[in-house]
Every structure is written in structure tokens, then in C-alpha cells.
Amino acid sequence: MSGFRFFPSRQLALYTVRLFLTRSLAVLVGLVLVLMTLDLLGESGKILAVPGNGDPELWKYVSLRIPQLISRFLPFSVLLGTLIAFVGLNQNSEVVAMKAAGVSAHQMLAPIVLASMVIALLSFAFNETAVVKSARVVNAWSDNDYKPIPPESGILTNVWVKHGNDQVRAGRIGGAGQTFHANDLAIYELKDGELQRIINAQRAEPVGAGWQLDNVTIYDSGMNLLSKSAHMLGLQGLTPEQLTIAEVEPDETGFFELKDKIAAMNRAGKPTAEVEAGLWHKISGPLSCVLMPLLAAIAAFGLARSGQVLIRAVTGMALGFAYFVADNFSLAMGGAGVYPPLIAAWAPFLLFLLIGESVLIQSEE
Secondary structure, three states, rough: OOOOOOOOOOOHHHHHHHHHHHHHHHHHHHHHHHHHHHHHHHHHHHHHHHOOOOOOHHHHHHHHHHHHHHHHHHHHHHHHHHHHHHHHHHOHHHHHHHHHHHOHHHHHHHHHHHHHHHHHHHHHHHHHHHHHHHHHHHHHHHHHHOOOOOOOOOEEEEEEEEEEEEEEEEEEEEEEHHOOOEEEEEEEEOOOOOEEEEEEEEEEEEEOOEEEEEEEEEEOOOEEEEEEEEEEEEEEOHHHHHHOOOOOOOHHHHHHHHHHHHHHHHHOOOHHHHHHHHHHHHHHHHHHHHHHHEEEEEEEOOOOOOOOOOHHHHHHHHHHHHHHHHHHHHHHHHHHHOOHHHHHHHHHHHHHHHHHHHHHHHHHO
């Protein structure tokens, strides 16, 4: 076998990829089943406490949560699946046989890395289609205490925005264009820092430069008086865009839609560091699947000499989990404005890429 070839033989590549994919899939299925069971045990009581909810609502919750669990724990599954595959290859002396045939460590890893790139691409597409939609719906449903919510697009919940001296809270907003509306709207009118009135509206729709509020309850703190009105106009100058960009959740928004919202936030002069970090993490997150085989490679090489299979497997696992800790810490620092968004999203990936490559080169030597 020629030493300059990046991939080993076709049969060897297919063999290692099959081991990698089957082990990773098995770990992913096991993790999702266990975590979904634990999650359902914690939420089933709240779901069934709502009159009219039953088994269909439980299955609905499961269908909404499973895509999120798959997205979150896919890199963990790739890490553990690679470790299991490599440990098995070493215990059966297959790594020794490959090296004796002239296959380098990089050649052994190349088919798995290529398969991981395909997984990362599929993960990005899965996140952009299924995960953002399920996250948006399940968060709106849970914020509504698992009561029925209308099936509509663009759902956001618990949105706060400052309008002049007043504070405005929308329990739920949804729709787009002519169908845009807000439900459970509360307006806290302040003067010199003191609360003057609280206006609650069951539904609000933009009309001209203001909003039409329906089923309104007004509490006047100065007169200690409660009054009701079927309709009234208010919130002059508040635009629907101000509500939609007031509470931007990267996990509930697709990549290209999130870019548009960041542009709108920049036009409105709002801070975007946390959202921009979330935007770039939509790429670096799935790409962590490519990084996991490199970090797990320590379990494959050097075992023949040292014989410490368990120690090397645990070291590979520790490197993988250290990456996830560093990734979450970096995102938190980016959200706080300590790290620039690009650094927050990409620094852990690049750091552990160098660590994994260093370990692999050391193993080859």
C-alpha cells in the first residue's frame, strides 16, 4: 500500500466507517431513549394537569423534544461511538495489522473523518428544518403551561420591550405581515419611575401607527380603579419589528433568518454579541462531529505498547467532554460580551483541533 495515499484501501475504509456509524447510532439511540424517558417523567405531570390533555399530548411532547435531544447529543454519540470502535479494533489487534500493512494513523482516521463531515452536514440541515421548529413550538407550549396554542408561524413567547417610559410584555406573538398579532399583552405605564397604569389586553394587532387592543382590562394605581373595555387603541409608534427583535433565541431561529434579525437589531442599535455567537455556533456546533473522531483517536494508537486500554479510552472521553465544557464556557463569555462572537463560537473548536492533531501526530511517531 503506497504511503502517500490519504485513504487506505476501499475495503478497509468501508469496514472502519461501518464500525463507526453502527456504534455511534447505537449510542445515540440509547442516549435519546434514556434522556427522553427522564424528561417525560419530569414533564408528564404538568402536561396531564391541563384539562383535556392526555396520551396524544404526551406523544406530541415526545415528538417535539426528540429532535432537540438528537441535535444536542449527536456529537457525544459520535465521540463515544468512535471510542467504542477504536477500542474494539485495538483489542482484536486490528490496528497492529493495519500498521504492519503500512497504513498510517491519518489514513486509518480519514474515512471516519469523511463520514463525520457528512454527519455534520446532515446535522446542520436537520437543525435548520426540524430542530428550530420543534424548539419554537415546545418552548411556546411550555410557556403556556401546556395549554393548547394555535398552530401558526413565527411564535415567540414572553417578549419584553421598552416603549418610551413604558414597559410592554407580550405573552405570545405570532404570525407575519397582515396576520401578525400579540396575545396576553401587558403595558406598564410609568411616570418618573412610578407605576401609573397597567393595561392588559387579550389580543393586540397593529393598525396604522398604533395597535388595536381587544378585551382590555385597565388598572389605575392612582385611583385604585379597575375598568374594562372591549377595544381601545394604544402603543403609538411601536412597530411589530421591535417585538420580533426584542427576544431573539438562536435555538429557535434558522441561520438565514437569524442573520436578518441581527441586521434588524443593528439598525435598531441593540446589542448583538450573544445572538451573533449563536449564529456562528450553528456552524461550529455541527462541525464538532468532525472533531470528535480526532479527539477519540488516542484510544486507537499506542495501546499495543502500553496495554492501557481503559486509560487511553478514558483520556479520549475526557478530551471530548473538555471540549463541550470549553464550548459552553466560550458561548457564555460571548453572550456576556467578554469574547467577540467569532472567537466565542470558533476558539474551542480550533483549540481542540490542534490538540487532537498533536495527539495523533505523537501517536504516529
